[in-house]
Each structure stands twice: as C-alpha cells, then as structure tokens.
Amino acid sequence: MSYDPTSLLQPQSDDAVSVEAPRTVGSRLPNGSAEPVHRAAVEPSDRPVPEHPYAPSPIVTGGPTAPPSPRQRSGWVRALRSVAAWFDTWATADAIKRAHPHKRAVQRVEWIRILPFALLHLSCLTVIFVGWSPVAVGVALGMYVLRMFAITGFYHRYFSHKSFKSSRAFQFVMALVGASATQRGPLWWASHHRRHHQNSDKPEDVHSPKQHGFWWSHVGWISTRENFPTDFGAVRDLVRYPELRFLDRFDIVVPTLTGVAMFLLGVVLEAVAPSLGTNGWQMLVWGFLISTVVLAHATFTINSLSHVFGSRRYETTDTSRNNPLLALLTMGEGWHNNHHHYQASTRQGFYWWEFDLTYYGLVVLSWFGLIWDLRPVPREVRDGRVGRGSVRS
Numbered sequence: 327m328s329y330d331p332t333s334l335l336q337p338q339s340d341d342a343v344s345v346e347a348p349r350t351v352g353s354r355l356p357n358g359s360a361e362p363v364h365r366a367a368v369e370p371s372d373r374p375v376p377e378h379p380y381a382p383s384p385i386v387t388g389g390p391t392a393p394p395s396p397r398q399r400s401g402w403v404r405a406l407r408s409v410a411a412w413f414d415t416w417a418t419a420d421a422i423k424r425a426h427p428h429k430r431a432v433q434r435v436e437w438i439r440i441l442p443f444a445l446l447h448l449s450c451l452t453v454i455f456v457g458w459s460p461v462a463v464g465v466a467l468g469m470y471v472l473r474m475f476a477i478t479g480f481y482h483r484y485f486s487h488k489s490f491k492s493s494r495a496f497q498f499v500m501a502l503v504g505a506s507a508t509q510r511g512p513l514w515w516a517s518h519h520r521r522h523h524q525n526s527d528k529p530e531d532v533h534s535p536k537q538h539g540f541w542w543s544h545v546g547w548i549s550t551r552e553n554f555p556t557d558f559g560a561v562r563d564l565v566r567y568p569e570l571r572f573l574d575r576f577d578i579v580v581p582t583l584t585g586v587a588m589f590l591l592g593v594v595l596e597a598v599a600p601s602l603g604t605n606g607w608q609m610l611v612w613g614f615l616i617s618t619v620v621l622a623h624a625t626f627t628i629n630s631l632s633h634v635f636g637s638r639r640y641e642t643t644d645t646s647r648n649n650p651l652l653a654l655l656t657m658g659e660g661w662h663n664n665h666h667h668y669q670a671s672t673r674q675g676f677y678w679w680e681f682d683l684t685y686y687g688l689v690v691l692s693w694f695g696l697i698w699d700l701r702p703v704p705r706e707v708r709d710g711r712v713g714r715g716s717v718r719s
C-alpha cells in the first residue's frame with residue numbers, strides 16, 4: 327500500500343484537544359513488570375519520507391536572450407533558495423531531497439543559508455556600544471532559563487520522547503517558547519534527535535563527535551544542506567498538527583517577534599523607570615542576542631561535550647557521559663549517559679543528588695494540571711539490573 331503524503335495534512339477533529347501518547351508497545355523487565363514504550367521515540371519509521379506537503383514551485387531563472395548554462399543556473403537557483411530558506415524553510419527542502427535522495431551522509435555546508443545564524447553571533451559584539459545594566463543582564467538570564475526549560479522539557483523530553491502528556495493548547499504554548507530559542511521548529515528538532523538515538527555514534531549519527539569530530543558535532547552539522555530539512559518520517563505523530571508545522575516552516579517568525587519584544591521592553595523601561603539605566607537597544611542585545619547565542623551553545627554541548635567528557639554509569643552502546651557541570655548549564659540534560667540508558671523517563675537525574683532543574687519544573691507544571699503522566703525510572707533500570715547496553719524501554 328503506497329503512502330499518501332496528504333494524509334499528514336488532515337486537520338485534527340474538533341474533539342482532539344487532549345494529546346494522548348501515541349501507540350505504545352510493551353517490553354518486559356526481568357521482574358516481569360511491563361514497561362510501556364513509545365514507539366515513535368524509540369523506533370522512528372524507516373518508511374520513505376513523504377514528499378514535501380507545501381513544496382514551492384521551482385524558481386525560474388535565466389533571461390530570454392542569454393540562457394545560463396545548467397551549471398550556472400543550478401548555482402543561482404541554489405543561492406536563491408538558500409535566501410528564501412531564511413523566511414520559508416520548506417523552500418529548499420524539496421530541492422535537497424531531489425538532488426540527494428539517497429545520500430544523506432553527504433555533508434555540504436550551506437553558507438548563504440546560515441548567514442543569519444552567523445550574524446546573530448557577530449551582532450553580540452554590539453554590546454560594546456550599548457553597555458550593560460543589572461536589569462538587562464537579569465532579563466538575559468531569565469530568558470536563558472525560560473527557553474532552556476522549553477528546549478529541554480518540551481522539545482526534548484516531550485516532543486522527542488513523549489515522556490509525559492499534555493494538552494494540545496499547552497504543547498503549542500511551550501512550542502512557541504521553544505521556537506523563540508532560534509533552534510528551529512519542534513518537528514525539525516525532534517526528528518533529528520530521534521534519529522540520533524536510533525543511530526547513536528554510528529556513521530549515520532549526524533552529530534556524533536566520535537564519527538565526525540568535535541566541532542562538527544557541536545555546530546557544523548546544522549549548517550549543511552542535508553540536515554536542513556525536517557525528517558517527517560521520524561515525527562509522524564507530530565506532523566499532523568498544523569500549528570507545529572507552521573512553526574517548523576516559518577521558523578524565523580517567533581525569534582523575530584522575540585527580538586522586537588525585547589526592544590520594546592527596553593523602550594518602555596527607559597520611559598517609565600529611567601533609573602534602571604536600560605533602553606531598547608541594550609535590552610535587545612542582552613535579552614535576545616546574547617541570551618540566544620549562549621543558550622544555543624549550551625544546548626549544543628549535549629551533542630558534543632556530553633559524548634566526550636564525563637563518567638559512564640551504564641555500558642550503553644554509544645559514548646554518552648554524565649557530566650554535572652553540563653547538567654547545571656543545561657538544567658538537567660548533562661546526565662546524558664542516564665538518558666541514553668533509559669530514554670523513556672521524564673527525569674534524567676536518576677538519583678536525588680543528580681540536579682535536574684527541568685524535571686523539578688515539570689513536576690511543578692504537573693501540580694497545576696498542565697502536564698500529566700510523567701514517566702518514572704524503574705528501579706531495576708536505574709540500578710542497572712537489566713543487563714548491559716542501552717535500555718530503550
């Protein structure tokens with residue numbers, strides 16, 4: 327039976343407000359207790375990736391009198407598509423799939439497309455001109471914590487692993503907060519992360535420091551044409567939500583609005599509380615630019631440093647490590663060896679002394695009924711009595 331890509335676009339029925347975890351399969355622990363497993367988080371489908379639902383029309387180039395050579399034309403088309411991808415991420419995805427349908431291992435840096443990301447870094451230097459104030463630095467810290475929580479708690483533990491449940495409305499709210507971190511949409515993030523767990527430290531793992539080197543695992547891999555599209559085959563349970571598809575396709579919208587909001591906050595504070603010593607530009611630089619760049623690289627350490635430095639409590643089939651410093655920096659994600667050992671649990675610090683701020687925040691949200699069914703770590707799994715290797719159930 328052939329796969330119908332348009333099936334991804336069917337809207338949810340009106341009563342589909344509550345987001346239930348997708349179909350689970352059971353596995354049995356040595357003590358005989360059944361432990362549910364989220365299939366999508368553990369075993370991404372290997373069925374063919376569907377055609378891009380909203381693939382744009384091909385960009386036509388070339389004048390009537392001097393038709394360019396095919397080589398020139400493909401270069402211009404690629405450059406224009408790279409620019410278009412700043413605003414519409416689906417502008418290039420279809421072309422990439424056609425150009426390299428079976429060569430995802432090929433890694434080509436897409437310099438034009440990553441220009442905004444490079445400028446984001448360079449723009450932090452404008453701090454020389456705007457200076458600092460306690461309130462601007464405080465807002466930067468607050469934005470870091472809020473967005474790190476959205477990335478680790480929701481982009482990772484919810485969208486990628488479904489380690490707890492939530493409503494459709496609240497998942498969208500947290501997707502919005504996560505999208506403001508400039509780490510693209512939740513579909514792209516989750517699809518690549520699920521593939522990481524599926525292929526950890528194998529040649530197919532696109533951000534394995536063991537396979538591709540440290541800097542490539544940290545930041546190089548996100549700059550390539552091949553890793554730019556969302557792997558819809560890995561997130562079939564999420565792609566049915568149009569609001570998530572919107573965030574994925576137009577991933578520049580939320581970060582731009584966040585930057586504007588920071589600027590306006592500074593303008594308002596300058597007007598109503600001039601003694602704070604801030605203004606629009608200063609708040610933009612600290613509250614958005616610096617906070618976003620630091621947040622991005624802190625997140626990236628889990629792909630790079632967490633597979634290089636730290637201790638290994640469990641003999642997983644990859645190079646994942648537990649690193650307290652990274653756990654502090656990323657609000658709990660540094661217990662990465664724990665996580666590779668058992669992906670299904672909401673918490674990544676398995677013992678009380680393993681600091682996991684994201685988990686504590688999620689527990690608080692559960693008190694208010696915003697999320698529920700947080701999945702624990704079975705004692706047998708935590709104590710390593712389930713044999714060697716990664717425990718994915």
Ligand SMILES: [Zn+2]
Binds near residue numbers: 482486487523665669
């Ligand atoms: Zn994970």
Ligand SMILES: [Zn+2]
Binds near residue numbers: 522633
């Ligand atoms: Zn990992």
